[in-house]
Each structure stands twice: as C-alpha cells, then as structure tokens.
Amino acid sequence: METCTDFLFARPSFLEGVARIMDVGDTLNEYNSSPSAQEADAIAISLDWSMVGQDIDCAIDAYESQSEA
DSSP states (O other): OOOOOOTTSOOOOHHHHHHHHHOTTOOOOOOOOOSSHHHHHHHHHHHHHHHHHHHHHHHHHHHHHHHHO
16 A cells, blocks of 8 residues: 655646646646645645655565565
C-alpha cells in the first residue's frame, strides 16, 4: 500500500493541461490553498511524517517476511 501526498501540488486533468498550452497569461495556475502559511506547513509536515510511518511499516513487513523464510 504505497501512496504519496500531493498537498502542495496541482493535479490538472488532461483538458486543463491542453488549456494551459494556450494560457499565455499564466492565469490557470491553481494550487491547493490553506488559510495561513503556518497551517499549510503543519499539514505538509503531518503528511510527510505519515509517509515516513508507512515506509517504516513496509520495512518492518519486509524484515519479518525475510526472517520467516
């Protein structure tokens, strides 16, 4: 169960990507927003540590399956 976070990145659809080709004024840029910079940082750090936890779980599972064999 490997997942990743994209909280700070825009994930445009195919049609948005096509529209960005024609967007000379750079008006279509839209990113995830938060009420404050501190809240955005807190969310991003929380998600980063969640990913670290998932990596540790995967390493433990791999170690346990190696030691059983």
